[in-house]
Amino acid sequence: xxxxxxxxxxxxxxxxxxxxxxxxxxxxxxxxxxxxxxxxxxxxxxxxxxxxxxxxxxxxxxxxxxxxxxxxxxxxxxxxxxxxxxxxxxxxxxxxxxxxxxxxxxxxxxxxxxxxxxxxxxxxxxxxxxxxxxxxxxxxxxxxxxxxxxxxxxxxx
Amino acid sequence: xxxxxxxxxxxxxxxxxxxxxxxxxxxxxxxxxxxxxxxxxxxxxxxxxxxxxxxxxxxxxxxxxxxxxxxxxxxxxxxxxxxxxxxxxxxxxxxxxxxxxxxxxxxxxxxxxxxxxxxxxxxxxxxxxxxxxxxxxxxxxxxxxxxxxxxxxxxxxxxxxxxxxxxxxxxxxxxxxxxxxxxxxxxxxxxxxxxxxxxxxxxxxxxxxxxxxxxxxxxxxxxxxxxxxxxxxxxxxxxxxxxxxxxxxxxxxxxxxxxxxxxxxxxxxxxxxxxxxxxxxxxxxxxxxxxxxxxxxxxxxxxxxxxxxxxxxxxxxxxxxxxxxxxxxxxxxxxxxxxxxxxxxxxxxxxxxxxxxxxxxxxxxxxxxxxxxxxxxxxxxxxxxxxxxxxxxxxxxxxxxxxxxxxxxxxxxxxxxxxxxxxxxxxxxxxxxxxxxxxxxxx
Numbered sequence: 168x169x170x171x172x173x174x175x176x177x178x179x180x181x182x183x184x185x186x187x188x189x190x191x192x193x194x195x196x197x198x199x200x201x202x203x204x205x206x207x208x209x210x211x212x213x214x215x216x217x218x219x220x221x222x223x224x225x226x227x228x229x230x231x232x233x234x235x236x237x238x239x240x241x242x243x244x245x246x247x248x249x250x251x252x253x254x255x256x257x258x259x260x261x262x263x264x265x266x267x268x269x270x271x272x273x274x275x276x277x278x279x280x281x282x283x284x285x286x287x288x289x290x291x292x293x294x295x296x297x298x299x300x301x302x303x304x305x306x307x308x309x310x311x312x313x314x315x316x317x318x319x320x321x322x323x324x
Numbered sequence: 325x326x327x328x329x330x331x332x333x334x335x336x337x338x339x340x341x342x343x344x345x346x347x348x349x350x351x352x353x354x355x356x357x358x359x360x361x362x363x364x365x366x367x368x369x370x371x372x373x374x375x376x377x378x379x380x381x382x383x384x385x386x387x388x389x390x391x392x393x394x395x396x397x398x399x400x401x402x403x404x405x406x407x408x409x410x411x412x413x414x415x416x417x418x419x420x421x422x423x424x425x426x427x428x429x430x431x432x433x434x435x436x437x438x439x440x441x442x443x444x445x446x447x448x449x450x451x452x453x454x455x456x457x458x459x460x461x462x463x464x465x466x467x468x469x470x471x472x473x474x475x476x477x478x479x480x481x482x483x484x485x486x487x488x489x490x491x492x493x494x495x496x497x498x499x500x501x502x503x504x505x506x507x508x509x510x511x512x513x514x515x516x517x518x519x520x521x522x523x524x525x526x527x528x529x530x531x532x533x534x535x536x537x538x539x540x541x542x543x544x545x546x547x548x549x550x551x552x553x554x555x556x557x558x559x560x561x562x563x564x565x566x567x568x569x570x571x572x573x574x575x576x577x578x579x580x581x582x583x584x585x586x587x588x589x590x591x592x593x594x595x596x597x598x599x600x601x602x603x604x605x606x607x608x609x610x611x612x613x614x615x616x617x618x619x620x621x622x623x624x625x626x627x628x629x630x631x632x633x634x635x636x637x638x639x640x641x642x643x644x645x646x647x648x649x650x651x652x653x654x655x656x657x658x659x660x661x662x663x664x665x666x667x668x669x670x671x672x673x674x675x676x677x678x679x680x681x682x683x684x685x686x687x688x689x690x691x692x693x694x695x696x697x698x699x700x701x702x703x704x705x706x707x708x709x710x711x712x713x714x715x716x717x718x719x720x721x722x723x724x725x726x727x728x729x730x731x732x733x734x735x736x737x738x739x740x741x742x743x744x745x746x747x748x749x750x751x752x753x754x755x756x757x758x759x760x761x762x763x764x765x766x767x
Contacts, residue, residue: 296413
């Protein structure tokens with residue numbers, strides 16, 4: 168049975184005219200699948216390859232380069248929470264912030280909480296250094312975090 | 325000190341700054357209209373005359389880069405915009421994209437007209453969700469208003485701008501890594517030559533430019549090359565290879581400083597002036613220990629080098645790699661250089677794409693050695709070992725395809741050379757500075 172939803176197929180096809188090669192749609196397609204399914208199943212790799220007229224190995228080759236995309240064993244929770252661990256954030260408490268969230272929600276970076284609500288991750292520089300330490304909730308950046316404000320943010324998810 | 329009026333940031337923090345309506349009210353797209361009334365070569369000459377050097381990190385003269393495109397090429401020619409801003413400490417492009425996306429699109433349209441490109445791909449790092457939404461909306465507004473599409477401002481010039489999101493990989497900021505990633509492949513940088521201007525995106529002639537560079541292009545067309553050249557620092561007469569450091573620059577200030585932020589200042593301000601006059605100094609009366617001059621891959625200034633001008637020439641004179649992205653990170657005397665350097669090494673090891681063995685292995689081993697030192701198990705000879713690894717990875721020693729590991733090597737070389745005493749004391753004391761917090765988060 169096909170794993171790509173009709174909506175994803177349509178959205179992938181809508182991109183055909185924007186690029187001179189179909190392969191260029193690999194990242195957009197992987198984003199669509201992971202946004203919806205919280206990981207990229209191998210079956211989806213095959214179906215993306217079919218649409219993009221590629222060998223599944225070519226899609227998988229690209230997928231496996233980006234740690235951003237997850238396989239079934241590392242399925243993401245409903246939300247991704249990234250804590251920045253690069254220099255500007257670490258000078259202002261980034262490591263402590265990450266450790267606090269790990270302890271509070273009983274996860275290591277890369278794991279999801281028992282209720283599946285969030286996957287906690289570390290990130291390299293999120294580009295919000297004027298508001299260090301910062302975290303990214305899905306793709307929304309939150310600046311000047313404290314352990315308390317980060318916790319409040321996660322609890323609202 | 326009286327501060328110069330911002331130009332690139334003039335519209336930042338004004339109401340509804342991202343909308344087409346306010347942008348047009350402020351005279352937006354008039355520079356594009358002016359460019360479209362000129363010959364493309366005239367636009368290139370205007371940018372060449374301005375002395376604009378790319379704002380992405382390498383500082384290559386923008387107009388000159390444009391002339392490397394093959395003459396009379398039947399097309400397509402592409403403009404790839406590098407918005408994969410990922411160098412630690414850097415956030416100027418994010419502010420421009422989030423708050424003034426039309427300034428960027430106008431710069432892109434002018435540049436495309438100049439290089440005879442009808443299609444621009446804007447490669448945006450995934451983490452910038454707010455930028456994505458601001459740009460997406462701005463692009464749609466432009467299509468609806470006839471600023472993009474088949475008939476730009478009624479002139480018959482055709483232009484499409486496509487927004488393309490990355491997937492959280494630093495190497496995509498390397499221009500050929502970006503091209504590979506855009507093509508749907510792993511972001512492994514290409515061996516050069518051929519340079520992208522000859523054979524780039526989809527194997528076609530391609531110019532890769534940075535976001536801030538696009539904002540500068542728009543301002544140069546609006547205000548003229550002479551205005552741009554009246555700001556900044558002229559070439560060093562003793563250095564025939566110096567192309568000068570003209571124009572305003574967006575400096576990103578972060579770390580141990582009272583007022584972190586993005587400041588628009590003429591190129592050439594010293595690190596000390598920037599930190600004291602714009603950043604309000606260091607909190608809690610502490611002393612500066614070190615300053616990153618332009619993203620961590622540029623290395624460190626020591627406390628005695630703070631009067632270094634942050635232009636394209638200055639940081640190199642005191643052993644740094646260059647101006648880089650002009651991301652200035654202040655490190656005060658409460659921080660340990662051992663911890664700071666470990667953080668830098670870990671970053672590059674995590675972000676090495678793995679294509680070249682010296683980089684993949686070198687960055688990993690430097691991180692391991694730094695971890696050993698940090699955990700109190702280091703030996704004095706580790707410092708020489710670090711220097712040996714750092715000296716053997718990168719395009720400067722000629723062992724890798726791209727410059728990522730030159731950037732990985734530089735903080736190591738600078739830190740050990742400029743702060744050797746601190747490293748030796750740390751090793752001799754045999755103590756660990758790894759915080760319990762970090763062990764919790766280790767995986």
